[in-house]
Amino acid sequence: MANILVVDDELGIRDLLSEILNDEGHSVDLAENATQARSARLSANYDLVLLDIWMPDTDGVSLLKEWAMAGALTMPVIMMSGHATIDTAVEATRIGAFSFLEKPITMQKLLKAVEQGLARSTAGQPQAAPAPANAAAVPPSGMVLGGNGAQPAAHVTPAAESLPLSHQGFNLDRPLREARDGFEKAYFEFHLAREGGSMTRVAEKTGLERTHLYRKLRQLGVDLGRNKRSG
Template sequence: MSEAYILVVDDEPDIRMLLQDVLEDEGYQVALAGSVAEAKAQRRSRRPDLILLDVWMPDGDGISLLKEWGDDEGLPCPVVMISGHGNVETAVDATRLGAYDFIEKPLSIEKLLITLNNALEAARLQRENVGLKRHAGTVADPVGDSATMVNLRDQVQRMAQHDTWVLITGEPGVGKQTFARLLHARSARRESPFIVVSVGSLSGEEAIAELFGSEQGEHVRYGLLEQAAGGVLFLDEVAEMDLQTQGRLLHALDTQRITRIGGNQPISVNVRVIAGSQYDLAEAVKQGHFREDLYYRLNVLPLTIPPLREHPEDIPELLECHMRHLHQQEGLPPRAFQRPALERLQQYHWPGNVRELRNLVQRLMILGSGDEITRDEVERTLSGQPQRAEEGGEGTVAIPDLPLREAREQFEREYLQQQLERSEGNMTRLAERVGLERTHLYRKFKALGIDPKRVKSDS
């Protein structure tokens, strides 16, 4: 947090200079504005991490400016109001409009610094919570004590000590984003944002606007590169990025400067890039689908995540970890694997890797019954067959004790989740497998509470 960028907006030059001296002594970067117009210009030129905003200024007031910024894509960062003419009504208005706090003049420097630190920490925690929600359903750190996993964690630890770009490759579901988050957590940028770019969901001008931001009149939209300032930009499935965006991104990151769409002022950016791909980028370069210069820039520090079938000794620990995680996060009843069941799972080839393992554990916890999981139950689950009733005799199907509508929804949810996993999150392939149009599929997902993006969350 010591390098946070703070915008100080106050019409009194002495107070501006005092705050600049104090904040720079504390290690913050500081920009100054003495009016509403200057504040707008400074906010446009660079996304601040925090704004100190005076209420009264010669060309307007801070409360109106706070409301304007809140209406325009939401407040870009925590805002702390300061005023020598404050009252309870003004403080209430500021808080209602999203201000983090309201401090009266004359300023207590000690109180001010505590407030700023708390505001920056609250913003960091909020970013982490958003990231965790998007990453929900997965275990936070790579699991396993095999020689393979120990070596991978050692590589990540060494890579974390440098600020070079990293390319993480591996089959779908091996946990590329999990290792990227581990690398970020062990680096000097750990206190700064970790921003995920789902490259496959972007195309053309949409991708450029999402990455670089845009300007139109007073309206400013901060792109993902600015949001990742000081931290990490994770390019999920970077091979799916179109060539135009690849070129523009490479130039921006090499020069550490971007220009928003509709803007004309270059903006400094400082981010570390970690890219993930299930494809052979060298082959993509040969085929003309990926820029050679970007490939070599990314491939300075390569990290290859092997498939789960190459370290089956980690499977028991992975099963236990995901069982515990699902019990804690979703309240599912825990169960124990019998030894023959564990042996069968260690022999399985796991085409979907760790993501498939997690989904299998979830199915066994939701649809199974009894405290223990048998080899026969594992076989049926792996083959996609319905669970047999414990007491219904051979070949009978367990009938859930639910109303017909809820039972049908449960079946549809489980069926579509399995098919989505087998289609590796590809909606076109999924539509072909299940015989439904994509529009109908998306409506089904919404009605059943299925997020198709979660299939890629541990890619």
């Protein structure tokens, strides 16, 4: 889970980005202008900042430059705008912005940019100290030690034991509508469990809009609370 600051003067955009990022398991703080963003930056450390360019008090590029000059640009900053020119985007990148998102921002582009930004943030952290020379050998990730040395580990789906087994053993000796509903319920339960209850991820995986997905799950009687990601 990452700590993310969203800075945008539009309430609807703040709420939308906050909902998506919270659904991904991140902790999100909101600021509607540069003044609030400064205060938030002083009181907390963030792994990533989503910063709007056009704001009523101080524009995002000026705030970015301010942070850079003060040595406070210690986290990736993704600029956002629906009216910025290429020159503005180039200037923001030159100052130190990680990337630029053009509004309206699609969920896929947002999640990809956030993922890349957090990867950059993690890469900038100090590496773990090397193990002592006399420490027991630890196999690389994806390998197991056996009698013949390190061998590839068998692929195991994360949290496989917690995935529901209702997708197996369907009773096909029943009306088509009932059989189809049973399959669809098991299908969505499977994806909810695999994605830790993230409606954003399930919507992306199944190709459904979130509103349609919620309505479908209620219709099928899927228990959303059981698979909801904690935190």
